[in-house]
Amino acid sequence: MTLKRLAQSLAALGLALSVALPAHADKTVLNVYTALETDQLKAYQEAFNKQHPDIEIKWTRDSTGIITAKLLAEKNKPVADVIMGVAASSMVVFDREHMLQPYAPQNLKAINPKFRDAASPPKWVGMDVWGAAVCYNVAEMQKQGLPRIESWKDLLKPEFKGKVVMPNPNSSGTGFLDVTAWLQLFGEKDGWAYMDKLHDNVAVYTHSGSKPCVMAGAGEFPVGISFEYRANTVREKGAPIDVIFPSEGLGWDLEALAIVKDTPRIEAARKLADWAATREANELYAKNFAVVAIPGIATRLKHVPNDYEQRLVKNDFAWMAQNRDAILAEWQKRYANKSEAKK
């Protein structure tokens, strides 16, 4: 009896505590989960609202890992209507869990076929490419008399012992794209052999793809394996780094957009998906990324070379998705275990 009354009063308390969302009578509120940077969001939202003033976007922004975990945890009752600017490798995971609604945006045929889901209609459509880059602190290079870096193989030189930082592929998408790139570039056997030797030089495996470049910029460790957007912004902020694109080829992933299955706001979601595939939107992406989904849009980043797209390795997303668990387990076995034994 007491329990029942308590349950009732608890429910009443819950209702009273719930902060009701402000009602928007004439506007559709679209919940968009994203891993894009805050400053990028503003520009995209303004441009989108110019065309669709009747749709209000509510962003939930966090790092790729957290947003992906959050979406997976909410799987039974999704809050998000659209997932925008989240890694294609995460989209593959969502797809495996049947969380995505296939949709072909109006401008789909303009999109580079390499940068979208192969299914028709596609489950997700790419927006832009983020790829590997190495941040090399030139101030520390001169101070410590370190050699130049042009290729991935250069990182194996004994002078770099304990001076390289890279993201842990188990916790960072950037780390995973590096590992898959090496495996695809050098082949399975030589790829692991390369990482074995690199491991001897790695000081720390970080849990974020941005951190290695930030650490290189602050001179904590002179060499940071990171990605080009972060390299560009760290450099812009005045860090004494060179942004290096190793000659053998660069690993990459896509930032992509997908509609969440069974969203009650499907019309508005489609409008956002349509807009995200337009040329106008791609021109906005190009302000931050060297390669975008529509070919031939050229606003280049200051510290990224013009032929960046040619330097990307051939990426097989299906292969990556299929072998993801096996690759990560192998990595864990080889490096997480003995990482402590060395000084």
Added chain:
Amino acid sequence: MTRRTLSLPWLGEGQTTSERLSTGLLIGAAFLLCVFLILPLGVLLMGSLFDDAGEFSLVRFIEFAATPGMGRAVWNTIWVALVVTVITVPLAFLYAYAIQRACLPLRGVWRIVGLSALLGPSLVGAISFIQWFGTQGVLKSWLGDSSVYGPIGIILSTVYASFPHALMILVVALATADARLFEAAEALSASRWRKFVTVTLPSARYGLISAALVVFSYSVSEFGIPKVIGGNFPVLAVEVYVQVVGMHNFGRGAVVALLLLLPVLVAFIVDWRIQRKQQASLTARAVPYVPRPDWRRDLPLLAYCVLVSVAMLGVLGMAAYTSLVKFWPYNLELSLTHYRYGLAEAGVLDAYLNSLKIAGLTTLVGTPFIFLVAYLLEKNRSGPAWLRPLVQGAAALPMGVPGLVLGIGYILFFNHPSNPLNGLYQTLAIMVIANVVHYYTSCHLTALTALKSIDREFESVSASLKVSQFVTLWRVTLPVCLPAVLEIARYLFINAMTTVSALVFLYSPETLPASVSILNLDEAGELGPAAAMATLIVITCALVSLAYSLLTHFLFRRQQAWRSPSR
């Protein structure tokens, strides 16, 4: 001490109204703790018992045991936590002793500085230690050849971060003492050391053990620090993060979370056993002890306080300094650009206001609830047999639950389509509740420590005078425990201002808190703005602490007059 051994049918006929009321209240509290703590955790941990196809199996545990390096992670977690406990508790005890049992000038200042590590997110310590001792650090040479990335960094940062948690409990434990014992010792011409060992230490025993448990559990469950400064040193809390956030493997994350709960289980048993032996140090006939000036004791203690304070402020100072330099360590020109950027462009102002709201509500909801539950547990012996261990266990549980685990448990439980409390999800209310639950244990122990120092005779007397137990609570117990209550309120406010781990999964676009935006800024490499925002939070918390002290000063004068013998 009289203890009711007669077993009464709970809510039965033979009880007084106030007994029935307090049993009912305790059952209500147990119900709330079940809904907001045990069920969400249960839902998450259930995940460890099912394989990918949703069938019951132990495959995740077998997988876990087979994963290379896991044994090492378990061992690392335990030995680091032990080292941190062995360092932190004596440091904090001496500090608390200096504050409470010596005549130091500026006592309030030492106290605030001692608690200063609470004022910022736990990340601040780790970032600041990297800047002091890292490759570019001024004090790098102090570490010799070893790198700060690894066990040394984790231990340093965790000692720094857990110090105030221990201090808070120990300050309360040493707040009251019976002067008659010291007089007796004096009359027997006991040495200073002997008095310390035979009078001071035993009376603070419960506080010491509580503090050790809190520090140990803090070290086990903290994931922000090893993530930032841990290098390649594997510990379990980071392993949860890697499994859930990196590999999206909730099942294996649940296995690791389950392992993290083991130390807490041990802690609970220890706590429960010792508690039964605890006796009130402040009996109804006690005379409050007031230290007299004695330079041979006060001077070394003052030096110690200054030393600890300098170290503490050095950590916060480095963060403040980082927020002011243009680009650390290559451009050390001072400027306010990071503050402008953070507030204007990164949208931290809204987040800051959200944080204030969350922290305020957490304090208002959490303080009365936690104190009342502790009171009912301590002063009430009626009710069914399962009730008290259940509430006690639930109160001890949060200290071993990493916020990350709690946050994901909340999503899985409250966002489940068939949960009637579904509407709570994505609201400010759920963040407030998560905060109260997450920081429950320390507050609970503080309240218990204070309550235990009051003789139960007060209740017996009021019972014989036919005064309701709750009148005694209001007239005697609450005023006596006011320092502890205020301490709890401050602790909740400050932690709610600075916490990240549980909230990172629970916020919605309207309720983004400032501490999460700091984490995002740091991830993005915006070290300056991150430090700037952290500094703002530290200043806010410091101001609140200060206003608090001033406001309560008057209150103390009036209500705590009994503490001074010259009444």
